[in-house]
Amino acid sequence: MSNTSNTPIDSLEFDQIKTNLKEYLRGQEQFKDYDFEGSALSIVLDLLAYNTHYQAFYANMVANESFLDSAVMRQSVVSLAKHLNYTPRSRKASQLVVDVVLTPGNPATDAFTQSVVQGKKFLEKGSIFRGKDLEGKAVNFVTLDTYKAARVNGENIVQNVTLYQGYQKRLSYVANTQGGTAARFTIPDLSVDIDTVGVVVQRSQTDSTGTAQIWKRSTDVNKLDSTSTVFFTQQGRDGLWEVYFGDGVVGKAIENGNLVTILYVNTNGAAGNGIGFNDTPTKRVITCSDNTVYEVRVKTDANGKVLSSFGGQNPEDTESIRYYAPRNYQAQDRAVTADDYKALLGREYSDRADAFFIWGGEENDPPQYGKVYISIKPKVGSRLSLSEKQAIEKTILGQRNLVTITPEVVDPEILYINPSVTIYYDESKTTMNAEGVQSRASTFIKSFNNSYLGMFERDFRQSKFSSIIDGSSPAVNSNTVDITLSKMFEPNLGRAAPYNIKFDNELLHPIDGYSPILSSSVFGYQDLTSSAVTKPIVDCYMDDDGYGVVRIYKLDGANKIVVIKNIGTIDYTTGLVTLRNFKAEYLADGATTLSLTVVPKKKDIFGRRNQILMIDSTGISVTAIPEKTAIKKNASDAAFNG
Amino acid sequence: MAKATNTSIDLDINFDRNLLSNDVALRRDEEAIKRSLRNLILLRKNEKPFHPEISSGVQDILFELVDPIAVVELKKRIANMIRVYETRVNAATIDIVDVLDKNEIRITIHFTIKNVQRLFSTTVALQRLR
Numbered sequence: 001m002s003n004t005s006n007t008p009i010d011s012l013e014f015d016q017i018k019t020n021l022k023e024y025l026r027g028q029e030q031f032k033d034y035d036f037e038g039s040a041l042s043i044v045l046d047l048l049a050y051n052t053h054y055q056a057f058y059a060n061m062v063a064n065e066s067f068l069d070s071a072v073m074r075q076s077v078v079s080l081a082k083h084l085n086y087t088p089r090s091r092k093a094s095q096l097v098v099d100v101v102l103t104p105g106n107p108a109t110d111a112f113t114q115s116v117v118q119g120k121k122f123l124e125k126g127s128i129f130r131g132k133d134l135e136g137k138a139v140n141f142v143t144l145d146t147y148k149a150a151r152v153n154g155e156n157i158v159q160n161v162t163l164y165q166g167y168q169k170r171l172s173y174v175a176n177t178q179g180g181t182a183a184r185f186t187i188p189d190l191s192v193d194i195d196t197v198g199v200v201v202q203r204s205q206t207d208s209t210g211t212a213q214i215w216k217r218s219t220d221v222n223k224l225d226s227t228s229t230v231f232f233t234q235q236g237r238d239g240l241w242e243v244y245f246g247d248g249v250v251g252k253a254i255e256n257g258n259l260v261t262i263l264y265v266n267t268n269g270a271a272g273n274g275i276g277f278n279d280t281p282t283k284r285v286i287t288c289s290d291n292t293v294y295e296v297r298v299k300t301d302a303n304g305k306v307l308s309s310f311g312g313q314n315p316e317d318t319e320s321i322r323y324y325a326p327r328n329y330q331a332q333d334r335a336v337t338a339d340d341y342k343a344l345l346g347r348e349y350s351d352r353a354d355a356f357f358i359w360g361g362e363e364n365d366p367p368q369y370g371k372v373y374i375s376i377k378p379k380v381g382s383r384l385s386l387s388e389k390q391a392i393e394k395t396i397l398g399q400r401n402l403v404t405i406t407p408e409v410v411d412p413e414i415l416y417i418n419p420s421v422t423i424y425y426d427e428s429k430t431t432m433n434a435e436g437v438q439s440r441a442s443t444f445i446k447s448f449n450n451s452y453l454g455m456f457e458r459d460f461r462q463s464k465f466s467s468i469i470d471g472s473s474p475a476v477n478s479n480t481v482d483i484t485l486s487k488m489f490e491p492n493l494g495r496a497a498p499y500n501i502k503f504d505n506e507l508l509h510p511i512d513g514y515s516p517i518l519s520s521s522v523f524g525y526q527d528l529t530s531s532a533v534t535k536p537i538v539d540c541y542m543d544d545d546g547y548g549v550v551r552i553y554k555l556d557g558a559n560k561i562v563v564i565k566n567i568g569t570i571d572y573t574t575g576l577v578t579l580r581n582f583k584a585e586y587l588a589d590g591a592t593t594l595s596l597t598v599v600p601k602k603k604d605i606f607g608r609r610n611q612i613l614m615i616d617s618t619g620i621s622v623t624a625i626p627e628k629t630a631i632k633k634n635a636s637d638a639a640f641n642g
Numbered sequence: 643m644a645k646a647t648n649t650s651i652d653l654d655i656n657f658d659r660n661l662l663s664n665d666v667a668l669r670r671d672e673e674a675i676k677r678s679l680r681n682l683i684l685l686r687k688n689e690k691p692f693h694p695e696i697s698s699g700v701q702d703i704l705f706e707l708v709d710p711i712a713v714v715e716l717k718k719r720i721a722n723m724i725r726v727y728e729t730r731v732n733a734a735t736i737d738i739v740d741v742l743d744k745n746e747i748r749i750t751i752h753f754t755i756k757n758v759q760r761l762f763s764t765t766v767a768l769q770r771l772r
Contacts, residue, residue, distance in 0.1 A: 014692040033652040037696055037727045038678035038685075040655035040669070050691045 012056045018049035068322055075237045077318050081325035087219070088235055088321045090194035092351050093265050094165040094272035094312025096131075096141060098286060101295040102149055102156040112292070116156040121149040121292075123158045126168055129296060131275040131286045131309075139275055141286070141309075142168045142265060144196060160299075163286075164196060165272030165312055166265040174205065175258040183254055184244045186236065189266055190315075194241055196265035199231050204257045215245075220333065224251045269314040277308035301381065310380040311351045335401040341374060348396045352388075354379050357412070357456040357610045372401070374409045375610030377456065383411040412612045415503065416486040417453075417460055417605055418597070418619030419445065421469060423479045427626045430475035437473060437624035444472040445622070449615040460613050462603035477627060483603050486619065488593035491523070496583035499568075503575030504608045506601040509546075516543035517599040518550065518570055518577065524586035525552055527563055537585045538563075542596065544570045550577060575600075649757075650674040650730065655681070672755060675730055676764040679751055682723050683766050698723040700749075704768065708740045708747065720749065732756055745770045 007024050011017050022045065025034045033039035065076040068084075078088055100123055105113035115121045129141040141163035149158045175183045187197070199215040202208055218230035230251045236242050243262055245254045254260065279285045279298035286296040299307045316324075324346055331340035338358040345356045354377045361371030374392070378384050384392075389409040397407040425437050432440065448468045453460060462481055469479045487501050508517050525540035540554050540563055548571065552564040568579035577596060587594060607613045652674035654667040669677050687697040699719045706712050717736045724734055734753035741748055746769040753762055 031651050031653070033650050033674055033678065036678055036730065037690070037693075038680075038682035039674065040653040040677065040681070043655065043681070044653065046691050 012053070012060065014049055014053045017052045017056075018045055021045050021048055068325065071322075074239065074318050077321050078235045079237070081321050082234065084325045084329035086321070086325035086328045087233065089313065089316035089347075089350075090235075090241060091191055091267055091269040091315050092311060092313040093193040093196060093267035094270075094275070094309040096163040096165070096276055096286070096309035097299045097307065098129075098161050098163060098276075099297045099299065100147075100158040100161050100288065100293055101297065102158065102292050103294050104156060107151065113151070113156055116149045117151045119148055119150070121156070123147040123149065123161060123290070123293075128289045129163050129286055130289070133271065133275055139165060139268065139272060140167050141165050141275075144168075144265070156294075163309075164193070164265050164267070165275070165309060166191075166193065166267030168196075169264055169266050171262045171264075173260045173262075175254050175256060175260055177254065177256045183260075184242045185260055185262060187241045187243065187262060187264060189264070190239060191266045191269070192241055193265045193267045194233050196263075196267075197233065197241075197243065198263045199243060200261040200263070201229075201254055202259040202261065203255075205259050210258075218251065221250050226250075227252055267312065270312045272312040273308070273310055275309040277306055279306050279308075301385075305381070307380065313351045333400060335372075335397055335407070338372075341372065341397065341401075341407075344396060344400060345374070345376070345392070349376070349392065352379055353377060355455050359609060370404060371406050371408055373610070374407055375412045375456070376409060377412050377454075377612060382414060384409065410610065412456070412610050413502070414488070415605070415607065415611050415613050416488075416616040416619060417613055418484045418486055418616060418621070419465065420482040420484070420621040421445070421479055421623070423469065423622065423624045424477045424627050425473065425475040425624055426477055427475070430473055432473070432475070434624040434626060437475065438622040441469050441472045441476075441479075441622045441624070442620055444468050445615060445620055446617060449617075453613045453615060456607070456610060456612060458607055458613060460605040460607075481603060483605065484597050484599050484619075485605065486595050486597045486616065488595050490593050491582065491584045491587075493587070494583065494585055496581040499577075499579040499582055501577040501579070501596055503577070503598055503600070504611060505575045505605055507570070507572045507575050508599040508601045509572035513546040515546060517572075518542060518544040519597045521591065521595040522588045523584040523594055525554075525563060525584060527554060529554075529561060529563055542567070548572065550579065570598075572601075649755075652677065672758075672762050675728070675753075675755060676762070678728055679724065679731070679753075679764055680766050682727055683720060683749060696727065700768070704747075713738050713740070716749075720751070724751070724753075730756055 008020055011020060022034050025031055025041075031041050034041045034045060036042060064070040065073060066080075068077065068080040071077045071080060081088060102116065102121065103112055107113045107117050112121070123143060123146065125143050125146045127143045129143075131139050131141065133139050143161060144164055145162070147158045147161050149156055151157075152159065169189065171185070171187065173185045177183050194217075197217060200211055200213070201215060202210050213229060215229045215231050218224060218228070218232055224230060224246065226246075226248055228246065228251050231243050231245050232251070234242050234244070243260075246252050276286055276298040281297075284295055284297065286298060288296055301307055324343065327339060327343035328347055331343040333344075335341045335344055338360065341358045342356055345353070356377075357375040359373050361368035361373065364371070364373060374397070376384055376392070392409050393407050401407055421441065423437060423441055430437065445465075445468070448465060452458060452464065460483075462483070466479055466481055469481075470476050485503055485505065487503060489499060489501055491497070491499065508514070520542035522539050522541060524537045526535045527538040527540075528535060530536055538554050540552050542550055542552055543560075544550055548569055549566050550568040550570050551562050552567050553560040553562045555561070567582055568577065570577050575598070577598075584594060605613060650669075650671050652669045654669050655677060656667075658667040659665075660667045683698050683700055685697050686701050687699070688694040690696045700716060703712055703716060716738055720736050721734065724731055732754045734751050737750040737752070739748040739750070746767055748765055748767050750763055750765045754760065755762065
């Protein structure tokens with residue numbers, strides 16, 4: 001027989017196992033036909049190899065599924081995350097904030113309006129609203145709270161009503177806790193938003209005691225006692241959510257025969273986002289089935305932009321669970337390190353934010369000890385409202401951070417990149433004209449912006465950018481790129497104030513006295529050069545003098561006339577523009593911000609701290625220049641255009 | 643006359659008992675090869691674990707009409723199978739007889755074994771069971 005110590009046992013593949021068995025048989029004389037697929041011995045070897053392969057695969061899978069890092073099946077990942085006290089996110093309903101105008105009337109004569117004035121009219125929870133998605137399909141919304149109507153500006157109105165996308169559903173179970181079995185109730189619906197679940201526990205089917213109280217979902221057992229009317233949730237092996245209750249020590253237990261009613265919202269998740277985007281004062285797109293509702297107005301932001309439905313999410317995927325579960329455990333529901341903040345916000349606020357960036361006050365410029373800064377890039381818009389920031393500071397972080405540390409949510413700083421691209425293309429390789437080539441390149445640039453920029457800690461690399469443009473069409477021979485950077489700030493109009501505008505990239509300054517690299521959008525400034533007694537306010541701009549001083553000038557035709565010789569400084573090394581006592585009187589029509597533009601020294605641009613680099617679609621300039629193709633490269637005297 | 647001297651030793655796929663030794667019966671030399679040929683001919687696609695390609699395809703064409711084209715196709719498949727997977731056998735001649743009365747196809751393979759100067763033959767009958 002062969003030396004069995006040489007028989008390898010590390011093979012997992014069927015063919016390799018069979019080869020090993022054949023090698024083993026080569027060392028004996030009893031059988032010789034193992035090498036021939038038709039032989040009976042080959043069939044026996046097939047069976048042996050198959051069985052070995054099967055067992056090896058099974059053992060491998062069992063081992064894989066036992067660890068969070070290697071588990072493949074969702075149910076395994078969810079189960080392992082359970083050990084880390086992590087509950088995966090369910091599907092989340094998109095939210096839409098609206099003002100609901102009720103039937104108008106005269107408060108002196110109309111009984112309905114009088115009820116509103118007296119505070120007796122309510123928009124009940126469970127009210128159904130309808131909108132349409134981008135494809136024109138009807139989408140349902142529902143209220144989960146009761147709102148009181150009020151008389152505001154001559155209207156009967158319910159303000160700031162939060163609508164949840166989906167249908168509210170109801171399930172009832174009779175609890176059976178006989179034999180000491182814990183009562184668990186499955187919600188047989190994969191589209192449930194678990195955050196909207198409310199439970200009512202009635203004493204029995206015939207005794208309605210308890211119907212007035214809604215039991216709340218608990219995520220923190222530290223605050224519970226034997227009377228806490230809470231329930232817990234977990235995801236079962238089949239992906240369905242289960243509701244269960246306390247044991248009478250941690251959380252109130254339910255009794256045998258209790259009637260458990262579960263209310264929840266069945267939602268479309270992310271598909272419910274963006275509804276209401278086309279709402280206008282003349283054409284309302286959200287309707288309500290309640291006949292006392294006169295009009296539903298979708299809210300707008302300070303700039304008049306419609307705030308369509310947002311925050312809808314599909315269930316948390318396996319990779320996200322794998323990422324957040326250990327971090328959540330590491331944070332222990334406390335915000336101490338920057339990673340803790342990130343994990344907590346990732347769990348609590350990821351439905352509304354694309355990205356977070358956190359840094360300690362000691363790292364701030366200037367340092368602010370005792371603070372931690374959180375910069376959030378929201379999914380909708382470029383900044384959070386004041387109320388949203390306060391909610392994060394107090395509700396999510398305030399209860400979990402160190403008492404001596406104050407969290408402060410700050411807006412991300414957007415640094416706009418304005419590329420000026422010249423494309424040289426071969427006319428013979430495309431049917432497009434120059435405008436077509438330009439248009440296609442612009443589309444690719446926007447795509448580059450979405451793929452490579454728009455997040456914290458992302459940099460602009462000119463070579464990647466150029467290669468994207470080269471790839472925009474087979475006809476593109478080459479391209480050149482020039483870059484400028486822009487930053488917006490909101491000046492206090494009519495009030496002198498200092499401003500620091502950080503570009504955080506080295507600026508172009510080859511020699512002292514170099515031509516200006518700073519420019520600005522138009523703003524109104526007092527013309528100190530005027531000989532008039534009352535100095536007029538005129539259109540002005542900013543630039544630098546090439547020696548690090550920022551000036552304000554006005555235009556007389558094409559000539560610059562300096563109005564203020566020194567309004568601040570520009571540091572070409574750090575990219576910091578400092579304005580002292582800057583007092584703009586007005587901005588360009590419709591603008592709320594003043595734009596400063598500089599030329600960077602390098603074409604690779606770096607985003608630092610809470611800076612987000614973006615290509616402003618209005619700042620893209622593309623020029624396509626056709627090249628002649630008939631250049632005779634082997635003829636030295638050939639004319640360039642052949 | 644040359645005689646094969648136990649160049650092939652295989653298990654009997656029926657796992658019969660050897661009456662003398664009480665061990666599993668063995669097949670030797672040409673008997674082992676004949677069994678091997680029979681097994682190869684009867685192999686269906688996917689029957690061999692992880693090797694679905696090892697199949698003569700004979701059983702795939704059983705429900706075709708047995709016309710001259712089908713017979714040629716069958717011969718080609720069997721010959722190819724033997725050439726690839728039964729390398730102990732030299733070029734074989736294959737006869738296929740359609741026994742209409744019995745609803746049967748009889749496949750006879752005439753072959754020589756390498757290094758053995760003798761012609762062997764084996765017959766596999768494919769017959770409907772009901």
